[in-house]
Amino acid sequence: MAAAVQPNVILWGGSGPLLPPQFPGMAAGYCRVRTFLMTDAEPQLRSADDLRRAAQMAAAQAGDRVAYEALLRDCVPLIRAIAMRRGVAADHVEDVVQDVLLTIHRARQTYDPNRSFSAWLRTIAERRAIDLLRRIGRQRAREVHSPLDFETFADETARPADSGRSSASRVNDALASLPERQREAVQALVLEERSLSEAAIATRRSKGALKVNLHRALKALRGKFGGET
Amino acid sequence: MTANAHDHLIRGLAASLRPVRRLPPPLFRALAWLAVVVALAIALAAFANLDAVWQRISAAPDLWLAVIGSTLTAILAAIAAFELSVPDAPRAWAALPLPAALLWVGASGFGCLRGWVAPQSHVAVMSETRDCLMFIVFLSVPLSALLLTMLRRAYPLYPGLTAAIGGLAVAAAAATLLNFFHPYDAAATDLVVHAVAVGLVIAANRALGGRIFAVPALARIDVTPNRVGSN
Numbered sequence: 001m002a003a004a005v006q007p008n009v010i011l012w013g014g015s016g017p018l019l020p021p022q023f024p025g026m027a028a029g030y031c032r033v034r035t036f037l038m039t040d041a042e043p044q045l046r047s048a049d050d051l052r053r054a055a056q057m058a059a060a061q062a063g064d065r066v067a068y069e070a071l072l073r074d075c076v077p078l079i080r081a082i083a084m085r086r087g088v089a090a091d092h093v094e095d096v097v098q099d100v101l102l103t104i105h106r107a108r109q110t111y112d113p114n115r116s117f118s119a120w121l122r123t124i125a126e127r128r129a130i131d132l133l134r135r136i137g138r139q140r141a142r143e144v145h146s147p148l149d150f151e152t153f154a155d156e157t158a159r160p161a162d163s164g165r166s167s168a169s170r171v172n173d174a175l176a177s178l179p180e181r182q183r184e185a186v187q188a189l190v191l192e193e194r195s196l197s198e199a200a201i202a203t204r205r206s207k208g209a210l211k212v213n214l215h216r217a218l219k220a221l222r223g224k225f226g227g228e229t
Numbered sequence: 230m231t232a233n234a235h236d237h238l239i240r241g242l243a244a245s246l247r248p249v250r251r252l253p254p255p256l257f258r259a260l261a262w263l264a265v266v267v268a269l270a271i272a273l274a275a276f277a278n279l280d281a282v283w284q285r286i287s288a289a290p291d292l293w294l295a296v297i298g299s300t301l302t303a304i305l306a307a308i309a310a311f312e313l314s315v316p317d318a319p320r321a322w323a324a325l326p327l328p329a330a331l332l333w334v335g336a337s338g339f340g341c342l343r344g345w346v347a348p349q350s351h352v353a354v355m356s357e358t359r360d361c362l363m364f365i366v367f368l369s370v371p372l373s374a375l376l377l378t379m380l381r382r383a384y385p386l387y388p389g390l391t392a393a394i395g396g397l398a399v400a401a402a403a404a405t406l407l408n409f410f411h412p413y414d415a416a417a418t419d420l421v422v423h424a425v426a427v428g429l430v431i432a433a434n435r436a437l438g439g440r441i442f443a444v445p446a447l448a449r450i451d452v453t454p455n456r457v458g459s460n
Contacts, residue, residue, distance in 0.1 A: 030256065033325075034312075063248030072239045094234055101235060103316060105242045107384035109249040110315040123317035127386045 050118045058113040072101055078118070079125045086129035092136065099128040174224045182217035185210050252383055255311035255318075262376055263307055266402045269372075270409075277409035286408065291339040298333030299405040302326050306398035310376070313391040314383035323394055326401075333401065337420055358422040361407060365426035368403040373430070377438050385442050392438020396431035403430065 060068035076097055083096040103124050175183055188199035200207045286293045306326035313322050376395045385391035
């Protein structure tokens with residue numbers, strides 16, 4: 001393992017041994033901690049793509065805009081794939097892409113071209129994806145999203161707009177089917193709201209006959225509407 | 230989901246690209262901050278009665294163990310904070326200073342028994358412990374300012390954690406330097422005050438640093454997608 005033989009090379013990315021030679025044990029120990037922690041982010045073999053991207057990023061650090069633009073375009077599908085794998089919904093993937101592009105830009109001075117660019121990008125993209133998932137989770141806990149609540153449903157207890165007219169015609173029909181004397185009593189006492197004596201004069205019936213006929217008419221109507229109030 | 234959905238942003242970022250100096254490895258940046266602390270310690274030592282300090286510390290094992298603990302905590306927490314400040318750092322770095330911090334707290338906590346172990350020792354009274362609090366807090370201000378400025382040059386993706394570990398480094402460094410001007414033995418009241426001071430420094434760093442680091446990426450660079458689009 002190169003780590004055991006030349007710890008400084010791993011530590012400082014080939015820029016030469018920088019710790020004084022009397023502390024090789026310290027350097028090796030620190031190096032071991034560092035490589036242990038970084039292992040999962042570091043693939044053993046770097047692909048040609050990765051080397052190209054690392055070179056592009058190094059050029060970007062030096063200010064090469066063309067290489068930088070090509071690199072960022074190259075990153076977009078990679079970030080999308082990482083975000084999808086992390087479980088980000090399709091309509092939020094582009095948010096992660098934007099976040100990661102901005103993070104690359106802001107953090108470009110921290111990239112060491114001797115380390116894998118893909119691993120660097122993957123770690124950043126996964127963290128940004130998790131940040132977004134957490135943000136969405138918090139938002140869901142705070143806000144109610146229930147589009148069905150705002151749909152219109154038929155209300156069993158509501159009266160349709162034309163129900164008044166139809167019930168009036170039903171009452172009229174029922175009245176018409178009543179015998180002459182009963183209809184007369186309902187007409188005078190209920191619809192025209194006359195007093196009993198006025199109605200008696202108008203219809204030339206006795207008050208008693210009017211009362212009896214009204215009573216019978218109401219009973220008949222009640223029977224017709226099946227107990228409806 | 231078109232391929233060029235981020236065209237404006239990418240072109241804008243490329244257009245605003247400036248050459249950057251690659252950051253030195255985190256360990257080097259941590260050593261640079263620690264060098265400032267050492268320089269401060271040397272400056273403070275000039276005003277301290279070193280013989281008295283040495284006599285006090287070597288008198289009891291819990292006292293020098295506490296000094297070793299706080300010194301190690303400062304060193305390891307500084308390293309951990311700088312490691313955490315790069316965006317791809319694993320969060321496990323935060324555990325690096327914990328063993329030293331345990332030694333520090335444990336050895337200091339032993340001092341609480343001082344009243345029974347050595348009843349004749351001079352225990353700090355309230356006004357003196359207030360001086361300790363002031364010393365730790367005021368020494369922490371420049372150290373925190375320097376550390377946060379240095380950490381900010383990187384781009385931590387765990388801003389709160391990074392700032393809190395940085396706060397631990399600052400508080401431990403300040404508590405170590407306090408030993409130059411601390412002619413009392415540890416006692417419960419004194420330790421509570423120290424714990425409050427350390428907690429205060431860590432909380433302040435976390436709140437302040439978390440905010441400094443967590444400024445949205447869009448606000449920090451001079452390019453927003455909309456502005457690029459209108460160009």
